[in-house]
Amino acid sequence: MAEAPGRAAVAEKAKAAPFKAKIKPIEDKIHCWPYLVRSEFVCSVIIMVVLMVWSIYINAPMEEPANPTNTPNPSKAPWYFLGLQEMLVYFDPWMAGVVLPTLIIVGLMVIPFIDVNPKGNGYYTFEERKFAITMFLIGFLVLWTSLIVTGVFLRGPGWNLFWPWEVWDPHKVVALTNVDLPYWGPFKYLGNPKVFGVELVGLTAITIYFALGVAFWFWKSKTSPTLQELGPIRYGIVASLVLTMMGLPIKMFLRIAFNIKYIWVTPWFNI
Amino acid sequence: MINLKDLKKTIFESQVWRSIFRHDYADTPRNRTLQVMSNVWMHLHPPKIRRHAIRVRFTWCMGGITFLLFLVLTVTGVVLMFYYRPVAEYAYADMKYLQFDVPFGMLMRNMHRWAAHGMVLTVWLHMFRVFMTGSYKSPREFNWVVGVLLLTLTLLLSFTGYLLPWDQLSIWAVTVGTNMARATPLLGHEGPFAQVVGVTPRYDARAFLLGGTIVGPPTLLRFYVLHCIFLPILASLLMIVHFWRIRKDGGISGPV
Numbered sequence: 075m076a077e078a079p080g081r082a083a084v085a086e087k088a089k090a091a092p093f094k095a096k097i098k099p100i101e102d103k104i105h106c107w108p109y110l111v112r113s114e115f116v117c118s119v120i121i122m123v124v125l126m127v128w129s130i131y132i133n134a135p136m137e138e139p140a141n142p143t144n145t146p147n148p149s150k151a152p153w154y155f156l157g158l159q160e161m162l163v164y165f166d167p168w169m170a171g172v173v174l175p176t177l178i179i180v181g182l183m184v185i186p187f188i189d190v191n192p193k194g195n196g197y198y199t200f201e202e203r204k205f206a207i208t209m210f211l212i213g214f215l216v217l218w219t220s221l222i223v224t225g226v227f228l229r230g231p232g233w234n235l236f237w238p239w240e241v242w243d244p245h246k247v248v249a250l251t252n253v254d255l256p257y258w259g260p261f262k263y264l265g266n267p268k269v270f271g272v273e274l275v276g277l278t279a280i281t282i283y284f285a286l287g288v289a290f291w292f293w294k295s296k297t298s299p300t301l302q303e304l305g306p307i308r309y310g311i312v313a314s315l316v317l318t319m320m321g322l323p324i325k326m327f328l329r330i331a332f333n334i335k336y337i338w339v340t341p342w343f344n345i
Numbered sequence: 346m347i348n349l350k351d352l353k354k355t356i357f358e359s360q361v362w363r364s365i366f367r368h369d370y371a372d373t374p375r376n377r378t379l380q381v382m383s384n385v386w387m388h389l390h391p392p393k394i395r396r397h398a399i400r401v402r403f404t405w406c407m408g409g410i411t412f413l414l415f416l417v418l419t420v421t422g423v424v425l426m427f428y429y430r431p432v433a434e435y436a437y438a439d440m441k442y443l444q445f446d447v448p449f450g451m452l453m454r455n456m457h458r459w460a461a462h463g464m465v466l467t468v469w470l471h472m473f474r475v476f477m478t479g480s481y482k483s484p485r486e487f488n489w490v491v492g493v494l495l496l497t498l499t500l501l502l503s504f505t506g507y508l509l510p511w512d513q514l515s516i517w518a519v520t521v522g523t524n525m526a527r528a529t530p531l532l533g534h535e536g537p538f539a540q541v542v543g544v545t546p547r548y549d550a551r552a553f554l555l556g557g558t559i560v561g562p563p564t565l566l567r568f569y570v571l572h573c574i575f576l577p578i579l580a581s582l583l584m585i586v587h588f589w590r591i592r593k594d595g596g597i598s599g600p601v
Contacts, residue, residue, distance in 0.1 A: 106390040107380040129455035137513040139437045151519040154465045166538045171525025182493045186486035194479035196598035268555035
């Protein structure tokens with residue numbers, strides 16, 4: 075630590091240096107009244123007019139009285155939850171309906187505490203926050219929004235996929251060709267080894283998947299200033315959240331391309 | 346003939362007028378400040394803000410619109426409550442009554458419905474904008490957390506309201522939505538490790554939510570109370586914190 079300069083030295087310095095006014099530039103501030111309030115007023119009027127006109131011309135939906143004995147096909151959740159309902163195609167309900175939504179909410183809440191990048195605070199920039207913005211866009215635009223669009227527009231009876239120009243055929247036959255990972259491709263020659271009912275192929279696959287995050291830490295943490303800044307705990311949280319989130323598109327890909335249903339089967343839960 | 350100038354003076358300098366408005370309307374910096382500071386509603390704002398904070402291209406106005414829609418939903422919602430009974434026998438009939446007999450009933454219902462959908466959208470766009478400007482960064486970390494909770498509450502408010510028309514659309518959407526709860530790990534009877542805890546269809550997370558094993562009359566009452574009392578109060582409390590923290594964290598974010 076540098077020695078604090080003595081009082082005499084400071085006085086000497088002050089004498090030597092020419093006087094310089096240390097006035098902070100006055101912040102560019104404006105009065106809320108009228109500048110902000112009038113914008114808010116105009117904005118409110120526009121929104122109210124749009125909402126009124128919309129509500130006069132378009133009626134809220136109303137169907138027959140509730141009838142617990144008559145299940146419509148398809149039964150859809152409200153549109154903003156269709157992303158979750160769409161995830162049910164790829165994950166079991168405990169995962170798609172409980173664990174993943176919880177992780178979305180918790181994951182959003184921890185963002186300020188795991189993003190240690192001080193740049194990009196209060197202005198639009200992609201250059202200075204490439205990783206954060208990319209991950210957010212993948213989660214929000216690519217996954218969340220596209221799943222909602224799929225759920226709203228492309229899912230018909232039996233939760234089968236229909237293009238908008240196709241007729242919803244309630245008797246559409248879709249071959250159930252999905253298989254679990256141990257019975258797929260090269261793995262079926264392993265004979266589905268299990269320990270206490272826990273199937274090993276899936277356990278290995280998922281362990282390797284999450285071990286990638288650990289391996290990346292050991293590979294890069296010595297050289298990457300970003301990882302050093304993060305530290306092991308924050309890095310662990312970031313890596314778990316990112317890997318879990320990317321698990322969804324990976325599982326979607328495996329299902330659509332290879333008809334793989336579960337990666338991992340245990341007596342208690344399947345992933 | 347009445348002298349307008351005298352009349353104006355009599356009114357604006359009367360004790361009654363003076364007791365309500367503490368300052369005159371001449372456009373001076375002092376009055377601009379007082380206009381905000383001496384009015385309880387305007388007092389949500391600081392007297393002055395940084396110039397970029399009113400640029401719509403920066404803020405998208407989404408937080409404000411969300412709040413406006415919340416106010417619209419409160420007003421229209423209270424009107425609807427005058428006519429609607431959360432009882433399985435009456436609920437649907439009351440909706441029809443609102444639609445056909447109540448003056449402006451359908452308009453109130455439409456506005457409530459569309460404002461609710463709009464609020465879900467604007468609250469997402471608000472979060473998107475806040476993320477894109479990095480506004481959750483220090484010192485605004487906590488306000489982001491409050492914002493995420495408010496977003497969750499918005500979805501829950503919308504979801505609980507979805508059941509109230511008590512038509513086919515609502516009960517089946519809520520059936521699908523709440524079916525997930527039966528798969529809650531440990532707490533749902535179809536979830537992982539349910540046997541360990543010993544939950545049954547009648548005593549698990551979903552039954553607690555629905556007040557039974559299916560979406561029935563107890564569910565309607567439960568969702569009504571959540572929708573009209575519990576969730577709005579909770580959301581209001583968090584909104585108070587959210588708005589207050591904007592000021593306390595140095596106004597809305599901006600380039601240093």
